[in-house]
Amino acid sequence: MAQAKKQSSRKAARPPLLALHQVSRRYGGRVALQPVDLDLAAGECVALVGHNGSGKSTMLRLAAGRDTPTSGTVKLDGVPMDENDPRVRARLAVVGDVSACYPDLTVREHLALVAVAHGVEEPLHWVDRALADRGLAEHAEALPGSLSSGQLQSLLLASALVRPRDLLILDEPEQRLDPGARQRLADLLKAELADGVAVLLATHHPDLAMHVADRVLLLEDGVLLAQGTPEAVLPTAFPGTAVGGAR
């Protein structure tokens, strides 16, 4: 654990890859997110936690350039975040919801399309690797409509692995995954972090945050209530829940 702490402080010293400065979002008269700051360095993982409606997805959409803040700035490596900017598209992978799947493409075709569209070299190699890593090899020729919800979630994760990325943003990636697939997700995220990818995720799963996050931000009603190490914040975020496991 001492080693993990040492790594965290070393990571914190790096310049941020993603920087949110006083970012807020209002929908009509409703404040979904009060002004918040976030710096995320390469190889660092921040987990957003909080009840339903606390503002996690709003913050992720703003961080990914998929929504425009009411106030504040979002920058990727100093460049204003805009998901339409090719410089951003080359570095950002977002794991979203099933609406991102093409219903008439097989799992393999879907992944190949994503890889080719992003100009990846040897796309079929990466497709085969993502199929194997996500436990999808036996479903490679299936259409999304015939997959279970957990297999669909694995396809969304696989889509992020067949494209270039320095920043990975995931909204509740543990949804619908069984314990084995959840463990493979944690292993995947740790491998991404070891490769220097910055990871920002929202989760309702304290063990996932404990295993992969360097820092946890607790949101409540759009307000940043607490931030710190998983050990410091998760007991407040999930009172009465045993949060365990070595990182």
Ligand SMILES: Nc1ncnc2c1ncn2[C@@H]1O[C@H](COP(=O)(O)OP(=O)(O)OP(=O)(O)O)[C@@H](O)[C@H]1O
């Ligand atoms: N497009 C929108 N228009 C109006 N209000 C919205 C919109 N998107 C989100 N909100 C509101 O903003 C608040 C925060 O929602 P958000 O989806 O960010 O919460 P969340 O923490 O991700 O919740 P969950 O855990 O259920 O996914 C909620 O009150 C929600 O109703």
